[in-house]
Amino acid sequence: MSKNEKKATRTISQIERGTVIDHLDPHVVFQVVRILGIDDQIEDTVTVGTNFHSNVLGKKGIIKIANRFLTQDAVDKLSVISPSATVSMIEDYEVKRKFKVKIPELIEAILKCPNPNCVTNTEEWPTRFRVAVRDPLLLFCTYCERYFGKHDIEIL
Numbered sequence: 001m002s003k004n005e006k007k008a009t010r011t012i013s014q015i016e017r018g019t020v021i022d023h024l025d026p027h028v029v030f031q032v033v034r035i036l037g038i039d040d041q042i043e044d045t046v047t048v049g050t051n052f053h054s055n056v057l058g059k060k061g062i063i064k065i066a067n068r069f070l071t072q073d074a075v076d077k078l079s080v081i082s083p084s085a086t087v088s089m090i091e092d093y094e095v096k097r098k099f100k101v102k103i104p105e106l107i108e109a110i111l112k113c114p115n116p117n118c119v120t121n122t123e124e125w126p127t128r129f130r131v132a133v134r135d136p137l138l139l140f141c142t143y144c145e146r147y148f149g150k151h152d153i154e155i156l
Contacts, residue, residue, distance in 0.1 A: 012047050018066040020088040021078065026050045028081045029061035035077050035155055036065070044068065057084060077110050077155050079103045080137065105131055107139065112154040118144035127156075 024032060029050040038046055047064040054060035069089060070078070078085055079101035089097040109126035120127045120143055129139040129148075137150040 012049065012062065012064065014093050015045065015064050015066045015090055016093055018044070018064065018068055018090050019070055020090060021063045021065075021070075022060070022086045022088065023054065023057060023082075023084050024050075024061035024063065025057075025082040025084065026052075026059045026061045029063065031081060031155075032061075032063060032078060035081075036063075036068075036070075036074060038063075038065065073110055075101055076104055076107065080107065080111065080150070080153070081155065083135070083137070103131055103134060103137070107131070110156055111139070112156055113141050113144060113146075114148055114152045114154070115141065115144045115146050118146075120144075129153075 021032065029048060033048060045064070045066040047062070049063075050061040051059045052062060070087060075087065078087070080103060083101060083103055085101045087099055087101060088095045107127075107129045109128075111127055111129060113120045113127050113129075115121070118141060119125055120141075125143070128142045130142060132138045132140045132147060139148050139153065140146070141148065
Protein backbone atom coordinates (compact mmCIF):
# COMPACT_ATOMS: atom_id res chain seq x y z
CA MET A 1 0.00 0.00 0.00
CA SER A 2 1.41 3.39 -0.96
CA LYS A 3 1.49 6.43 1.31
CA ASN A 4 -1.40 7.97 -0.60
CA GLU A 5 -3.55 4.87 -0.11
CA LYS A 6 -3.03 4.65 3.63
CA LYS A 7 -5.79 6.10 5.74
CA ALA A 8 -4.99 7.93 8.91
CA THR A 9 -6.62 6.34 11.91
CA ARG A 10 -7.04 7.73 15.37
CA THR A 11 -7.36 5.59 18.42
CA ILE A 12 -8.97 6.90 21.57
CA SER A 13 -8.57 4.72 24.63
CA GLN A 14 -11.59 3.08 26.18
CA ILE A 15 -13.01 4.13 29.52
CA GLU A 16 -14.08 1.65 32.15
CA ARG A 17 -17.03 3.71 33.37
CA GLY A 18 -18.51 7.02 32.28
CA THR A 19 -19.99 8.80 29.29
CA VAL A 20 -19.06 9.09 25.63
CA ILE A 21 -20.62 11.90 23.60
CA ASP A 22 -20.15 11.22 19.90
CA HIS A 23 -21.28 12.77 16.62
CA LEU A 24 -20.97 16.29 18.00
CA ASP A 25 -20.99 19.24 15.66
CA PRO A 26 -17.23 19.98 15.66
CA HIS A 27 -17.90 23.72 16.06
CA VAL A 28 -19.53 23.25 19.47
CA VAL A 29 -17.19 20.74 21.12
CA PHE A 30 -15.59 23.27 23.45
CA GLN A 31 -18.96 24.85 24.24
CA VAL A 32 -20.09 21.38 25.38
CA VAL A 33 -16.92 21.11 27.50
CA ARG A 34 -17.90 24.38 29.23
CA ILE A 35 -21.54 23.31 29.68
CA LEU A 36 -20.42 20.08 31.33
CA GLY A 37 -18.18 22.02 33.72
CA ILE A 38 -15.02 20.28 32.59
CA ASP A 39 -12.04 22.36 33.64
CA ASP A 40 -8.52 21.98 34.95
CA GLN A 41 -9.86 20.90 38.36
CA ILE A 42 -11.31 17.62 37.07
CA GLU A 43 -9.57 14.55 38.48
CA ASP A 44 -10.87 11.91 36.06
CA THR A 45 -9.77 11.18 32.51
CA VAL A 46 -11.35 13.38 29.83
CA THR A 47 -10.74 12.99 26.12
CA VAL A 48 -11.80 15.78 23.77
CA GLY A 49 -11.49 15.45 20.02
CA THR A 50 -12.73 17.56 17.17
CA ASN A 51 -12.72 17.48 13.39
CA PHE A 52 -12.61 13.68 13.17
CA HIS A 53 -13.80 12.22 9.88
CA SER A 54 -17.46 11.18 9.86
CA ASN A 55 -19.23 9.42 7.00
CA VAL A 56 -22.52 10.99 8.10
CA LEU A 57 -21.50 14.51 9.20
CA GLY A 58 -18.28 15.03 7.25
CA LYS A 59 -16.53 16.04 10.47
CA LYS A 60 -17.46 15.35 14.08
CA GLY A 61 -16.37 15.85 17.64
CA ILE A 62 -16.21 13.41 20.52
CA ILE A 63 -15.92 13.77 24.30
CA LYS A 64 -15.21 10.93 26.74
CA ILE A 65 -15.59 11.54 30.46
CA ALA A 66 -14.58 8.85 32.93
CA ASN A 67 -16.73 8.31 36.03
CA ARG A 68 -19.39 10.86 35.10
CA PHE A 69 -22.92 10.46 33.74
CA LEU A 70 -24.98 13.27 32.25
CA THR A 71 -27.98 14.81 33.95
CA GLN A 72 -31.18 15.32 31.96
CA ASP A 73 -30.49 19.09 31.93
CA ALA A 74 -27.08 18.45 30.35
CA VAL A 75 -28.63 16.14 27.73
CA ASP A 76 -31.28 18.78 26.94
CA LYS A 77 -28.63 21.49 26.55
CA LEU A 78 -26.60 19.17 24.35
CA SER A 79 -29.64 18.47 22.16
CA VAL A 80 -30.12 22.18 21.48
CA ILE A 81 -26.52 22.91 20.44
CA SER A 82 -25.73 19.60 18.70
CA PRO A 83 -28.91 17.68 17.76
CA SER A 84 -26.91 14.98 15.94
CA ALA A 85 -25.08 13.91 19.12
CA THR A 86 -25.25 10.43 20.59
CA VAL A 87 -24.62 9.59 24.23
CA SER A 88 -23.26 6.24 25.41
CA MET A 89 -23.19 5.18 29.05
CA ILE A 90 -20.24 2.89 29.73
CA GLU A 91 -19.92 0.31 32.53
CA ASP A 92 -17.10 -2.27 32.70
CA TYR A 93 -15.79 -1.07 29.31
CA GLU A 94 -19.12 -1.91 27.61
CA VAL A 95 -21.91 0.28 26.30
CA LYS A 96 -24.83 -0.25 28.68
CA ARG A 97 -27.09 2.39 27.16
CA LYS A 98 -26.83 4.41 23.97
CA PHE A 99 -29.21 7.05 22.66
CA LYS A 100 -29.42 9.91 20.20
CA VAL A 101 -30.22 13.20 21.90
CA LYS A 102 -33.67 14.60 21.21
CA ILE A 103 -34.72 18.20 21.57
CA PRO A 104 -37.62 18.29 24.06
CA GLU A 105 -40.90 19.92 22.98
CA LEU A 106 -40.69 22.29 25.94
CA ILE A 107 -37.30 23.67 27.03
CA GLU A 108 -37.37 25.11 30.53
CA ALA A 109 -34.75 26.97 32.56
CA ILE A 110 -31.73 26.01 30.43
CA LEU A 111 -31.70 28.83 27.86
CA LYS A 112 -31.60 32.61 28.24
CA CYS A 113 -34.20 34.58 26.31
CA PRO A 114 -32.44 37.00 23.94
CA ASN A 115 -35.20 39.60 24.37
CA PRO A 116 -33.92 42.03 27.06
CA ASN A 117 -37.52 43.06 27.79
CA CYS A 118 -38.70 39.50 28.45
CA VAL A 119 -39.98 39.01 31.99
CA THR A 120 -37.43 36.21 32.45
CA ASN A 121 -34.67 38.82 32.14
CA THR A 122 -36.25 41.36 34.49
CA GLU A 123 -37.76 39.02 37.11
CA GLU A 124 -36.51 35.76 38.57
CA TRP A 125 -38.66 33.55 36.36
CA PRO A 126 -37.33 30.42 34.65
CA THR A 127 -37.37 30.62 30.87
CA ARG A 128 -39.74 28.47 28.85
CA PHE A 129 -39.44 27.87 25.11
CA ARG A 130 -41.57 25.73 22.83
CA VAL A 131 -39.96 24.15 19.79
CA ALA A 132 -41.69 25.64 16.76
CA VAL A 133 -39.41 24.00 14.16
CA ARG A 134 -36.71 21.36 14.78
CA ASP A 135 -34.54 21.83 11.70
CA PRO A 136 -33.39 24.52 11.50
CA LEU A 137 -34.18 25.06 15.17
CA LEU A 138 -36.74 27.78 15.85
CA LEU A 139 -37.86 28.39 19.43
CA PHE A 140 -40.86 30.34 20.75
CA CYS A 141 -40.57 32.09 24.13
CA THR A 142 -43.86 31.48 25.94
CA TYR A 143 -43.44 34.70 27.97
CA CYS A 144 -42.50 37.40 25.46
CA GLU A 145 -44.06 35.48 22.54
CA ARG A 146 -41.12 35.95 20.20
CA TYR A 147 -39.32 33.46 17.97
CA PHE A 148 -35.60 32.84 18.13
CA GLY A 149 -33.18 30.75 16.09
CA LYS A 150 -30.43 28.52 17.44
CA HIS A 151 -27.80 31.24 17.04
CA ASP A 152 -29.85 33.80 18.99
CA ILE A 153 -29.97 31.85 22.22
CA GLU A 154 -27.51 31.42 25.04
CA ILE A 155 -27.21 28.33 27.24
CA LEU A 156 -27.56 29.06 30.97
